[in-house]
């Protein structure tokens with residue numbers, strides 16, 4: 001399969017290396033020293049005691065890479081304008097674009113079943129409707145990630161969750177189409193788990209519980225995910241979690257996500273600095289809109305009180321704005 005991974009950083013580097021190693025014709029859109037290193041030495045993934053090196057075509061100009069069977073965007077939600085501006089040369093007549101990311105995606109309101117309330121205004125996730133114009137809903141596929149990765153030096157990605165390396169993919173209206181089936185088979189053959197899903201929004205909200213109620217606290221405390229093992233922080237995470245569950249439920253997504261499993265004593269905390277904290281520390285634009293503010297827009301449209309999450313929101317926004325990494 002001809003696959004372009006657009007934004008092959010921590011997550012995309014992991015997926016691109018595995019997909020290339022499995023025999024697909026993989027190209028990547030990357031930039032800066034990371035791009036130079038990929039061109040010089042290939043893309044390297046270190047996972048457990050394995051080291052996989054893949055030679056992939058790499059460019060910062062999608063026009064160099066040509067039409068694809070599928071494009072997988074692993075850009076930050078805050079960086080998706082790159083897709084809007086430059087994706088066109090990667091698109092053949094039927095090329096789908098998977099938006100693999102954390103948080104509420106820009107297309108969430110499209111394909112929403114009638115049994116669920118209308119989504120709130122999410123236009124800040126796609127300013128000016130640029131993604132809609134450049135990609136369109138027909139090509140759009142959702143992608144939900146569970147995998148912990150860091151770019152440890154240009155061209156080299158370390159995966160610290162070798163047993164959890166998942167990419168759920170789904171149509172916005174949850175139809176089980178041949179293109180979803182084929183994509184899942186391709187991912188699975190490359191060692192990326194891709195369970196079938198009949199409700200991609202369930203997976204979006206389920207993953208969001210980790211980022212909205214846990215990564216945000218790591219950001220505030222500038223600590224890895226292990227902070228949730230501290231009793232007082234753990235109580236705060238549980239309060240945030242209860243509010244977030246209520247937001248999802250009010251929007252028709254009833255999650256099977258018990259606080260005991262997510263924040264209970266049996267939980268094993270990987271020593272991972274969540275990507276939103278990595279961005280803050282690295283001075284990169286932060287996914288505040290998709291991970292914090294959009295979910296709270298759902299709370300407001302449902303008339304819910306969310307005092308804990310409101311406090312978390314105000315601190316996260318203030319931190320991000322203080323470094324110019326987000327603008328309200």
Ligand SMILES: NC(=O)C1=CN([C@@H]2O[C@H](COP(=O)(O)OP(=O)(O)OC[C@H]3O[C@@H](n4cnc5c(N)ncnc54)[C@H](OP(=O)(O)O)[C@@H]3O)[C@@H](O)[C@H]2O)C=CC1
Pocket residue numbers: 006007008009010011012029030031032034060074075076077079082100101102145146147148149150151275276284287
């Ligand atoms: N990292 C993790 O462990 C996890 C991340 N996620 C989610 O996955 C998504 C991707 O995150 P992650 O992989 O960490 O992000 P990264 O920043 O590591 O990867 C994105 C890559 O895209 C590059 N890029 C951005 N804009 C362009 C452009 N215009 N042209 C070429 N390259 C570009 C970035 O380059 P540059 O560095 O120069 O900006 C970077 O290398 C996010 O939604 C994140 O929340 C989900 C689970 C875990």
Ligand SMILES: CC(C)(CO)C(=O)C(=O)O
Pocket residue numbers: 102145146147148210211215225272273274275276
């Ligand atoms: C949940 C977590 C922390 C790891 O998968 C993540 O999504 C991130 O780093 O953004």
